[in-house]
Amino acid sequence: MNDITPEDTADTDADFTYQVDIEDIGKRLDAVLAGQLDTLSRNRVQALIRAGEVTVDGAKIVETKFRVNEGQILTLSVPEAEDPDPIGEAIPLSIVYEDSQLIVIDKPAGLVVHPGAGNWTGTLVNALIHHCGDSLSGVGGVKRPGIVHRIDKDTTGLLVVAKTDVAHQGLSAQFADHGKTGPLERAYSALVWGAPASLKGTIDANLARSHTNRQKIAVVKTSGRHAITHWQVKERFGPEDQPPLASLMECRLETGRTHQIRVHMSHINHPLIGDQDYGAGYKTKVNRLEDPLKSIIADFPRQALHAGLLAFAHPVSGETLRFESPYPADLEQLFRALQKF
Structure with missing residues (x-):
């Protein structure tokens, strides 16, 4: 992708700039912009185009059906919201x-x-x-x-x-910079259904708003925003003579997209336990379990995901700061119950 603006900051869409990639050639202006922005619907993008808030190579474009060409610079300005401070x-x-x-x-x-x-x-x-x-x-x-x-x-x-x-x-x-040249680290603990055949791997799959549900994110083959998650299986749960019921995975982000880990885990058929948006299809697994594990998973109110490690260089002193967070009580209870299974 050829985003001009920095990624993984506050994710503001104001003054968004994008250079048209080869895969976007001939696509509609509104479709390209909506595919690059996580927080704006296509209808909202169309309204901004008509309002004169979009330029192509510096020229104002008010036609939503305008077809883009490779290398063009698209700029979108979002007027400041009138929401309460x-x-x-x-x-x-x-x-x-x-x-x-x-x-x-x-x-x-x-x-x-x-x-x-x-x-x-x-x-x-x-x-x-x-x-x-x-x-x-x-x-x-x-x-x-x-x-x-x-x-x-x-x-x-x-x-x-x-x-x-x-x-x-x-x-x-x-x-x-995603930690490529500095000490930035972000590691998440994820309790997921099943377990991959290998112990570690990388998911490189673009993400964009789902066309069927704008509240959700989906993996897309073309356009979208580049997203990379590195994962490693830390522990598998279940009887040794059966396929794993669940596993503990460590996920490290190379990008920071909306719902990235949740969507990527679902994409490889190992959604997070408790994820009602991307793992609801696994509810039937819970009904086959016995208490207390059945009740603990059924009552778990959220996706089983914890940002347990954060490291970065102090922006003034340059000192590397590294922090670790233990599991919260609900995740600890779920983890212990899975270990006993």
Whole structure:
């Protein structure tokens, strides 16, 4: 892909720029842009085109059916939303590390990272505004102050937030580099159904909004956004004389797309336990189990995914900071029950 803007930052779609790839030749302008943006529907993209918010090689284009050519530069500007500005809320935070430049949070399940449709209050941003006051970096914008990367609402674990613009820029550069030239590491623990035949592997599969359900992400053969997940089986669960019921996998991200691990695991037919969006078809497996494991899995309220390792270079001192988070109580209970199976 030929994205011009840095990846894996706050994922803002304002002033998005994309260079048309060979696979996009002859496609409609609205289709190409919608395929590159995770957070905008095709209808929204079409409305922005008609409103004059899109240029092709610097020329304003208002025709949604405009056909693009390889190498053209597409630029989309999204007007600032009129949504309410977030306010501070006294929401408890599990702070792993904090200094004048940044703060590392161990996020619980159920906490949305930043305000958005249906979640204008009760988010991590609201909690950070209350805790940090005016010290949060403004680079992420009013709605996402200090936010450098995200994890899903029901995924637990570590994320770093910038308190100054200098920290925000330094951390964003590391996430855009994917750890290729620095110490950035992100590792997730995932409890999945079944187990791959091999012990480790890599999933390289582009992701885009599903055409059938815009709330979900899907693997696509063409267009979409480049996504790479490296995985390793750490433990298999189940009787030795039977195929594994489940396994513990460590997933390391080379990119940071919306729902990346969840979709990639489902793509290789090993969806996360508890994932109602990408693993609902495995509910029948639960009914064949016996208690207490049956009840524990049936009652597990979320995808079994935990961001347990985060390492990066301090954006000011250059010191390598490395943090590990133990399983939260619900994931620990599920893990122990699987070990006894």
